[in-house]
Amino acid sequence: MDGETARNDDGNEPVEPPRTRDDAAPSYVLTADFGTGGVKVGVVDRTLALRAVTVADYPLRHPAPMWAEQLPADWWSAFAGAVADLARRVPDLRERIGAIAFSAQMCGVVCVDAAGTVLRPAIIWLDKRAAEISRDLMCRFPTVHGYNLWRALIWLRIANGGPSKNGMDPPVKMLWLRDAEPDVWAATDKVLDVRDWLVLRATGRVCTTADAANLTWLMDTRPGREGWSERLCRLVGVPIDRLPEIVEGGEVVGRLTADAAADLGLPPGVPVVAGCGDVAATALGSGAVDDGELHVYAGTSSWVGGFFPDRRVSMRHSYATVTAPIGFRPLLIATQETCGGAFAWLADLFGGPTDDDAVGTLLAEAAPRDLDAPLFLPWLAGERCPIDDERLRGAFLGLRLGHRRGDLVRAAIDGTVLNLRWALEVVGRERGVLHDRPLPLVGGVGQSPVFAQALADATGRTVLTTTPRFAGLIGVAALAAPALGWAADPFAAIRAAPRADVVEHRPDPRRRELLELRWAEFESARRRLVPWSARRQDGLNRYGGGGR
Numbered sequence: 001m002d003g004e005t006a007r008n009d010d011g012n013e014p015v016e017p018p019r020t021r022d023d024a025a026p027s028y029v030l031t032a033d034f035g036t037g038g039v040k041v042g043v044v045d046r047t048l049a050l051r052a053v054t055v056a057d058y059p060l061r062h063p064a065p066m067w068a069e070q071l072p073a074d075w076w077s078a079f080a081g082a083v084a085d086l087a088r089r090v091p092d093l094r095e096r097i098g099a100i101a102f103s104a105q106m107c108g109v110v111c112v113d114a115a116g117t118v119l120r121p122a123i124i125w126l127d128k129r130a131a132e133i134s135r136d137l138m139c140r141f142p143t144v145h146g147y148n149l150w151r152a153l154i155w156l157r158i159a160n161g162g163p164s165k166n167g168m169d170p171p172v173k174m175l176w177l178r179d180a181e182p183d184v185w186a187a188t189d190k191v192l193d194v195r196d197w198l199v200l201r202a203t204g205r206v207c208t209t210a211d212a213a214n215l216t217w218l219m220d221t222r223p224g225r226e227g228w229s230e231r232l233c234r235l236v237g238v239p240i241d242r243l244p245e246i247v248e249g250g251e252v253v254g255r256l257t258a259d260a261a262a263d264l265g266l267p268p269g270v271p272v273v274a275g276c277g278d279v280a281a282t283a284l285g286s287g288a289v290d291d292g293e294l295h296v297y298a299g300t301s302s303w304v305g306g307f308f309p310d311r312r313v314s315m316r317h318s319y320a321t322v323t324a325p326i327g328f329r330p331l332l333i334a335t336q337e338t339c340g341g342a343f344a345w346l347a348d349l350f351g352g353p354t355d356d357d358a359v360g361t362l363l364a365e366a367a368p369r370d371l372d373a374p375l376f377l378p379w380l381a382g383e384r385c386p387i388d389d390e391r392l393r394g395a396f397l398g399l400r401l402g403h404r405r406g407d408l409v410r411a412a413i414d415g416t417v418l419n420l421r422w423a424l425e426v427v428g429r430e431r432g433v434l435h436d437r438p439l440p441l442v443g444g445v446g447q448s449p450v451f452a453q454a455l456a457d458a459t460g461r462t463v464l465t466t467t468p469r470f471a472g473l474i475g476v477a478a479l480a481a482p483a484l485g486w487a488a489d490p491f492a493a494i495r496a497a498p499r500a501d502v503v504e505h506r507p508d509p510r511r512r513e514l515l516e517l518r519w520a521e522f523e524s525a526r527r528r529l530v531p532w533s534a535r536r537q538d539g540l541n542r543y544g545g546g547g548r
Helices: 003-007 072-089 131-138 149-159 170-180 182-187 194-203 210-214 230-236 258-264 278-285 340-349 356-363 405-427 449-459 468-480 490-496 509-542
Strands: 028-034 038-045 050-057 097-104 110-112 190-192 207-209 245-247 252-255 271-273 294-298 302-307 319-323 330-336 375-377 395-397 439-442 463-465 503-505
Touching (some): 028 072, 028 278, 028 468, 038 468, 050 072, 072 258, 097 194, 110 182, 110 194, 131 170, 149 230, 190 194, 194 252, 194 258, 194 271, 207 210, 210 319, 278 302, 278 330, 278 468, 278 490, 294 405, 294 449, 302 405, 330 405, 356 405, 375 405, 375 509, 395 509, 405 449, 405 509, 439 449, 439 468, 449 509, 468 490
Parallel strands (some): 097 271, 294 439, 439 463
Antiparallel strands (some): 038 050, 110 190, 294 302, 302 330, 319 330, 375 395, 463 503
16 A cells, blocks of 8 residues: 555646556545545555545535434535546546445434435434434333343344444434434435445435445345345334445446546546445555454444454353455454544644644653553443443543653543453454464554554554554455456455554563553542442432433
């Protein structure tokens, strides 16, 4: 991957295209990764090197408390502007483009009619308006771990997981629409995720992939039975005919329509592959694609992930495999609620900007590691793994007069990587985990060498970074490689991709020794703070408080 080019996202200079043996052969995949606040769009060559990249923002709307919506037209407009920028910088993009591949935020709900017209703003993953519906669906007596025993068993057997209690999963959002906006629901022909709508806008075809289907919790993920589940659809009350066709992520599902091509300034007829959600794209882009090989994502939240040969689930520690968009391969994801979000909160507290670059600058201010420094527990938004409890709260412990800004930054870094170590140790008990491999680090926070080194020191693993902020662009480009004849399958494309710009962060023995002592403090503190947080929140609820 061309790390120097990937960092050149100011749009000022053209990029020299790669030379190929056949000057008429397609040289590029145009990739896009649609997040919550904006889209990253890149030009990736046949070696999966990122030749150029640009970023465009779009608004996030909160029409009511706990609501989060976006206009699909804003996604498309931002994409079109980004493509225009890249076309100026890569002069032969129009002539040499071989395919388009989208990845996007997941667990959204976009309602379209039979003509493909969007019927209302998209309800995105962040929206929790359906929390009460979710609790009614999932939490009736008798319960285990807060879930109705019989429904949990059905969901675990069929889907390897089920809707959460927080209202963020698609099926309960669909039920909210059915009850609160019956006219919209009656007119809805298909319910799509974010990426599904983008494919529809580009090609006119309605489809989805297994990763997005799995996270509706309406899909049967059992080997040999993969597809929409009639039983789960009846259990929720969602008609199965409102769900789109499930296809492989690398399938060419259509070609760029004349209308879409005119918007983008590209030739009509460019192949469009189905793509995938952002989680699978990032997992592929991490390079850790062998069974049992783990990677770490560090963005606003964080996760420990990896591919496995069969389904895995841990109710106790709140993680499971989801179905990847390639051959229904299981992909384990153990998510933690706060990582870069803690750093952005601290930057805001100090009165500074909170974007990725500003957070990176803040982390560089960390004081040297010192046992007298504060201990930070990063549960500012509750926690999901290894403990699923929204009542958990963060803390700085051991503050004294004389502690400065740099001490708090250091505490935040160390507390966050120790929390990740906790998740890694839990996931590491799974059968088949490869403990002797380096640990790829991806996500915006992975751009910080201070954070990467701290993760290496906390885990005792060599941590690898390449272009961590743009791993999703590389991963989704790999899905298009087989269609263009560049590789036998997406995993082969990733394995064959040169990684000359890899930076290794090896554990430092002295710093590791200090972090082992910090780990002992972290373990002691979390055993006391977990029940304290629960009692405190229960008391707030009892007396009409909140703070959630």
